[in-house]
Amino acid sequence: MRREASTPRDGWEEIIESQGLAYHRSAHPVHLSRPYWDESVHYTFTMQEVLDLESQVEELHAMCLEAVGHVIARERHRDFALPEWAVPEVEASWRRRDPHVYGRFDLRYDGTGPAKLLEYNADTPTSLVESSLIQWFWLKDVHPDGDQWNSLHERLIDRWKELPLQSGPAHFAWTNMDETGEEVMTLGYLQETAEQAGLRTVAVAMEDIGWDARGLRFVDMEQRVIRTLCKLYPWEWAVADPFGPQAVKQQISMTWIEPLWKMLLSNKALLAVLWEMYPGHPNLLPAYLDGPRDLPAHIEKPLLGREGASMRIVTPEGTESTEGGYGAEGYVYQEFRALPDFDGWRPVLGAWVIGDEAAGLGIRETSGLITDDSSSFVPHRIIP
């Protein structure tokens, strides 16, 4: 794994916007000098590194599925701060194996040792467009004969094809609150892959979803019944919304992507459960729910935080924390291992899982120790 400088393509901004990255301006804090998409650098990996990472990702995913079963069998849902009333339906969703499409592991990796799991964005993962499309077209433009760890596009199409979906169109729901366009673009891309898989699709705003109190079903603006709903709206928000009880109750007759049981993966209590189940596993860092115990340095992560907010790093040298309003439902205490330093920048590997298989990589860099909304996405390629 190396970090290399490269010359941006002429007109790169127009190119990436035409390919769907409209939010590279809008989603990025304006005071930053560095653009969100930065092709003046890229990472290179050897094929062996990619093969190793791929198998580690698939092992982590398999361990995570084991953890869901474990949490349900041992009734550990309180550690995840799930509302009690929703628990039976979360369990039922898992027992039915309600179908899932995708997720993104965030990994600490420096090319020398095993990747370490930082979190699993298993419910509402983003940076999909830049991972699947933008860096792929960059590769084809800049290194036409090069290779990349990226089969996201066709894996998504294949996944839609194999899903056991009910009749009627699949609805893709974004929220009107998304001011950056990131969500609508991500959902637009997912919708595109579903269309290419032969599905009939409809876009709808979460706010416009209607509840038919007589028919006990959700409907769209045209009064069509919603049987398949692909959302980028976190389950913990949906559960707490006025329609939450209906949404949870209807899972038996609807397909939500991602499914309800992913509440047990997109929650950082997972990190502590994994460490309990697989202590000393090379891809895990020690993590606890009851405090930092004997960790020499640790990071406190809110169970349901987003974008690196509300975190606190505690080391013998001092503490560092990020702003945010998360943490009401509790924290996990994970060993702190600083992100590796490449020319003063710290990459986090976002490793994608489609279905149950590793499917690609997206890298974000920050100057600080916590990857937040100031990070930049940089492409990668595989070198012979």
Add this chain to the structure above:
Amino acid sequence: MANPEPDPALPPHRLAQGAASQQGKPPGKGKGWSSSAITLGTMGLLSTLVIGFCAAQDTFADRVTADCVDLNSRQGDGSYQVVDDDRCDDHYHGSHGAYGWYYGGARAAGRVLRGTTIRPANAHISARSGTVIQRGGFGGRGSGGS
């Protein structure tokens, strides 16, 4: 903007045309690492839609009532016979084309008039009879990607 779906009649995106020559190739088999060919049908179009996206949100949109009507029942005064909402449902198995939603009409004696069969843009629509469609039960929290 109610719906970012592209117009299917539009020609393929120029990127899609570039990729078209690769379409005959089989996709990566088994454990392939990389995409063999990507066609982009709508992403560029979506991208331009996003620019105007926020401006077009309809927080203060009108509320419009809808009635399911028998479209063949139009009389001289322009009124339609109101029928059960189920007949306008997507999964009604009767003669589906004969029924449709009628928006913003005035009800009188089982008929409805002075409305339109064209769905108003930027309006929250609720059916009048029996079916109670509540909306707005999701959302209002910000963007949820992670």
